Amino acid sequence: MIDIQRWMEQYCRDVRKMFGARVRFVGLQGSFARGQAREGSDIDAVLILDVFTMEDLCAYRRLLDAMPHRAQTCGFVCGVEELQGWSRADLFQLYYDTRAWYGSLEEMIPLFTREEAREAARMGAGNLYHGCCHSMLHGVPEKSFPSMCKAAYFVLQAVCFARTGTYPGSQEEMRAGCRPEELEILAMAESRGNGAEAASGMMKLAGFAGSVLRQEA
Numbered sequence: 001m002i003d004i005q006r007w008m009e010q011y012c013r014d015v016r017k018m019f020g021a022r023v024r025f026v027g028l029q030g031s032f033a034r035g036q037a038r039e040g041s042d043i044d045a046v047l048i049l050d051v052f053t054m055e056d057l058c059a060y061r062r063l064l065d066a067m068p069h070r071a072q073t074c075g076f077v078c079g080v081e082e083l084q085g086w087s088r089a090d091l092f093q094l095y096y097d098t099r100a101w102y103g104s105l106e107e108m109i110p111l112f113t114r115e116e117a118r119e120a121a122r123m124g125a126g127n128l129y130h131g132c133c134h135s136m137l138h139g140v141p142e143k144s145f146p147s148m149c150k151a152a153y154f155v156l157q158a159v160c161f162a163r164t165g166t167y168p169g170s171q172e173e174m175r176a177g178c179r180p181e182e183l184e185i186l187a188m189a190e191s192r193g194n195g196a197e198a199a200s201g202m203m204k205l206a207g208f209a210g211s212v213l214r215q216e217a
Helices: 004-022 054-065 080-085 088-097 114-138 141-164 171-177 180-191 198-216
Strands: 023-029 043-049 073-079 098-103
Touching: 004 023, 004 043, 004 054, 004 098, 043 080, 054 073, 073 080, 088 098, 088 114, 088 141, 114 141, 114 198, 141 171, 141 180, 141 198, 171 180, 180 198
Parallel strands: 043 073
Antiparallel strands: 023 043, 023 098
8 A cells, every 4th residue: 555645745845846936735635635545546636836837737747757656646736826717616526625735725715605515516416417327328337336436425525515514524424414315325435336236326326416406406
């Protein structure tokens, strides 16, 4: 398993050495940030610069190529103005799922409202609904089921925030914020579909996504 503490310390040093005072934020999101990483999990590094150019993109690529575990490295990068112009529904998950290592997202992104969380839930549910239906009709459900379960977890987080005004950062908070009929979806989402039959599970996820779209319409 990757020593993410050591990796992020090196990453922070290297990006600050390369970009200096232009670095506004460094963070980590995804399974490593949540403490749920498994063997082979991606390293979702987040880098925000004051301004991000295509020359910076090439330089950043060289930096990442020199880092260990390059094949597992991915993440998010942009400039401050691009970040602030991004769809709030898209930014919702980035904001709450990112662990800060340098700087603060709060300095660049205003706090989210419950209505914005509803919009994030609608957007995520629409993508989940389409993804499940497309996989059932044109793909291989067994291949896409784990990623659809992961997407359902993010939709549930937005739904819970919209209901309570508080982001559910832990499993206990998720269970407390879910309605009884959503707990089966939560269980599939937490396990990434492990132990569930893919085709029937995919239809349950599509049904859940449809219910979110109807409720939030």
